[in-house]
Amino acid sequence: MVDVDHFKSVNDRYGHLIGDEVLLLIARILRNTFRHDDRLYRFGGEEFVVLARAVDAAAAGSAFERLRCNVEGFPFPQVGRITVSVGYTSVREHDTPSDAFERADRAVYLAKAQGRNQVRGYETDVQTGEPEAHRGQGGDVELF
Incomplete structure (x- = not known):
């Protein structure tokens, strides 16, 4: 999961048209x-x-670190420097889509909590002896 850091401030400062260009x-x-x-x-x-x-x-x-560096080094017109926070996880055998998303989202949250513009893995940076999440209780996730 890749989250654009401080994206709301891009829209607020430069407008939604420039925000769309950034995306x-x-x-x-x-x-x-x-x-x-x-x-x-x-x-x-x-x-x-x-x-x-x-x-x-x-x-x-x-x-994902290569992606982070590529975004950080790109000269976004009118905006300048943009960074991303990234969280990743492995997709496990019996995962529902929301199981994997939840783990990746927790890793993104850690990256943001530790200062943004970082890559964090659920298995390497977040999971510290936590019990497995219940299977089959996740909802549908729609990607577009």
């Missing part, structure tokens, strides 16, 4: 950062979801 440019950065067969979705206002194959958490973390 389009971030979508382009996502497409240029990830492989052709990785799946990219816009999720909500300023969030994106990436479904990517990775051999392990370190490989996933490296891919």
Whole structure:
């Protein structure tokens, strides 16, 4: 899960048209950062979801760190510097979509709580002996 840091202030300061341009440019950065067969979705206002194959958490973390750096280094017209906070998790065998989203969202929350412009993995940075969430109680998640 990729969340654009301080996006509300972009809309407030520059207007929604510029905010929409920022989102389009971030979508382009996502497409240029990830492989052709990785799946990219816009999720909500300023969030994106990436479904990517990775051999392990370190490989996933490296891919998302590359994205973070690509966004941070991009010169957004009129706005300048934009950053993202990223949280990722592995999709487990019996996950519902909301199970995986909840874990990734918790990792994003940690990234934001620790200063934003960071990548955090649920399994490596968040999970510290927590019990498994109940299966089958998650709702549907709609991606577009």
